[in-house]
Amino acid sequence: MIKCIGSIALIILYISSYSQADTSKNANPEIVLYKAALKLIDSAKYDEAVVSLKKAVKLKPDYIEAYNKIAFAKIKKEDYKGAEKELKTALKFAPDNFESQKTLGILYYDTEKYKEAKVTIDSAIALNTDDTELLYYKAKLMYDGKAYKPAQEVCNAALYIKPNYIEVMLLKADIRFALKEYPYAVKEIDDAMKLIPADKPVYSAYKTRAKARFETKDYKGAINDWNVYLDAFPDEEEALIMRGACKIEVKDNTSAIVDFDAAIKLDPKNPVSYNYRGVAKGESKQFVEALKDFDYSIKLKFDYGAAFVNRAAVKFASKDKRGACEDLNKADSLGDEMAIKLIDRYCKF
Numbered sequence: 001m002i003k004c005i006g007s008i009a010l011i012i013l014y015i016s017s018y019s020q021a022d023t024s025k026n027a028n029p030e031i032v033l034y035k036a037a038l039k040l041i042d043s044a045k046y047d048e049a050v051v052s053l054k055k056a057v058k059l060k061p062d063y064i065e066a067y068n069k070i071a072f073a074k075i076k077k078e079d080y081k082g083a084e085k086e087l088k089t090a091l092k093f094a095p096d097n098f099e100s101q102k103t104l105g106i107l108y109y110d111t112e113k114y115k116e117a118k119v120t121i122d123s124a125i126a127l128n129t130d131d132t133e134l135l136y137y138k139a140k141l142m143y144d145g146k147a148y149k150p151a152q153e154v155c156n157a158a159l160y161i162k163p164n165y166i167e168v169m170l171l172k173a174d175i176r177f178a179l180k181e182y183p184y185a186v187k188e189i190d191d192a193m194k195l196i197p198a199d200k201p202v203y204s205a206y207k208t209r210a211k212a213r214f215e216t217k218d219y220k221g222a223i224n225d226w227n228v229y230l231d232a233f234p235d236e237e238e239a240l241i242m243r244g245a246c247k248i249e250v251k252d253n254t255s256a257i258v259d260f261d262a263a264i265k266l267d268p269k270n271p272v273s274y275n276y277r278g279v280a281k282g283e284s285k286q287f288v289e290a291l292k293d294f295d296y297s298i299k300l301k302f303d304y305g306a307a308f309v310n311r312a313a314v315k316f317a318s319k320d321k322r323g324a325c326e327d328l329n330k331a332d333s334l335g336d337e338m339a340i341k342l343i344d345r346y347c348k349f
Contacts, residue, residue, distance in 0.1 A: 030056040034066050046073040062093040068100055071107075080111050098127045102134055109137050117141060132162045139171055148175050166192050170205050177212055185212040203232050210242065219249040237266045241273055248280050256280040271300035275307045282314040290314045305336030316346065 033056040040049035050073050056066045067090035074083035087104040090097060101124035108117035118141055125134050135158035142151035155172040158165055173188035189209040196202055210225035226243035233239060244259035260277035263270065278293030294311035298304055308331035315324035325347035331339035 030059040030063055030066070033059070034063070034069070037066075037069060041069065041073060044076075046076050049073045064090045064094050064097050064100065067093075068097075068103060071100075071103055075103075075107065080107060083107055084111075096127060098124060101127065102131065105134065106137055109141065114141060114144065130161055132158045132165055132168070135161075136165070136168050136171065139168070139175075143171060143175055143178070146178070148178050151175050152179075164195055166195050166202075169195075170202065170208075173205070173208055173212075177208055180215075182212040182215040185209070186216065186218075201228070201232075203229050207239065210246075214242065214246055217249075219246045222246045223250070235266060237263045237270065237273075240266070241270075241276060244276055244280065248276070248283060251283070253280040253284045257284075269300060271297040271304055271307065274300070275304065275310060278307070278314070279310050282310070282317065285317075287314050287318045291318075303334050305331040305334040305339065308334070309336055309338050309342070312342070321346070 033052045037049040037052040037056070040046075040052060050070055053066045053070045053073070057063045057070075060066070067086045071083040071086040071090075074080070074086065084104065084107060087100050087107070090100040091104070094100065101120055105117055105120035105124050108114070108120055117137070121134055121138055121141070125131065125138060128134070135154055139151045139154040139158065142148075142154060152172065152175050155168050155175065158168045159172070162168075169188055169192040173185045173192065176182070176185035176188055186209055189205050189212070192202075192205060196205070206225045206229045210222045210229065213219070213222035213225065223243060223246045226239055226246065230236065230239050230243065240259045240263040244256040244263070247253070247256035247259065257277055257280045260273050260280065263273040264277070267273070274293045274297035278290045278297065281287075281290035281293060291311065291314055294307050294314065297307040298311070301307070308327045312324040312327035312331070315321075315327060325343065328339045328343050328347055332343060
């Protein structure tokens with residue numbers, strides 16, 4: 001009998017324990033919904049996740065984490081207005097929530113609301129000064145506003161915390177280029193390239209390095225970078241013109257003309273392409289065709305000083321000294337710095 005009572009007592013205890021666990025499990029159904037939503041987000045089922053999270057905030061209107069995840073899901077769905085609304089709701093309940101402020105600041109930047117981005121990012125950084133992603137966006141805002149030196153300092157702060165932050169390294173290279181510190185720009189990109197997976201090239205880095213190498217007179221290196229970039233973007237006019245300009249410098253004029261032909265096909269009204277093609281043709285001693293290109297370049301842009309200077313060079317080569325000096329005088333009147341030097345040297349009758 002005692003044994004029986006003991007068994008009953010154990011059963012009662014087990015039932016009581018199970019009942020308490022079950023009650024505890026269902027005491028916060030919004031947490032169950034939230035956790036289910038996280039799994040849906042991990043599976044990229046964003047619509048279903050939003051439905052679950054909406055139920056959670058209906059049960060718990062100040063559920064900050066749920067609002068943040070709704071915003072995350074909506075950003076993934078490119079519903080930026082909806083994401084902004086959710087984050088603002090979260091901040092009404094918790095104005096100092098770091099995740100809400102950080103996500104909203106980055107969202108503002110990505111949607112080109114730069115004033116709002118600055119205020120929100122600065123506020124988030126005040127909550128966590130060591131967040132390198134926020135420092136990156138702060139530096140980007142400064143770079144966009146041409147505050148290059150302060151942007152550089154913020155990049156340095158981010159790299160001190162996270163030395164191999166590729167995006168910051170590349171942004172710092174852009175800053176170096178803007179400051180005309182071209183050798184340093186090349187070095188920054190070289191260092192970043194060592195960390196970038198070969199199967200995930202950052203083509204914008206090749207473009208910046210190509211431009212910087214051109215400025216340092218590393219024309220062959222610049223051509224190599226433009227080759228990689230143009231393999232990915234074969235119809236980018238600027239890249240074709242820039243690669244063609246590099247080819248002129250290494251005396252590969254025939255190939256340069258091919259690049260300028262392709263650029264002109266993309267935009268028949270760009271005077272720069274005709275000017276450069278004229279130079280390449282002049283270097284190839286195709287003087288008549290070169291003069292046609294310069295004439296058309298000047299027709300498209302009547303105050304194009306460089307085209308007048310380049311046309312003068314071809315006219316000199318064609319023994320038309322008078323015509324060449326007239327072009328140089330015109331270029332000088334347009335403020336071209338090279339013109340006056342050439343006038344002093346060649347046009348003193």
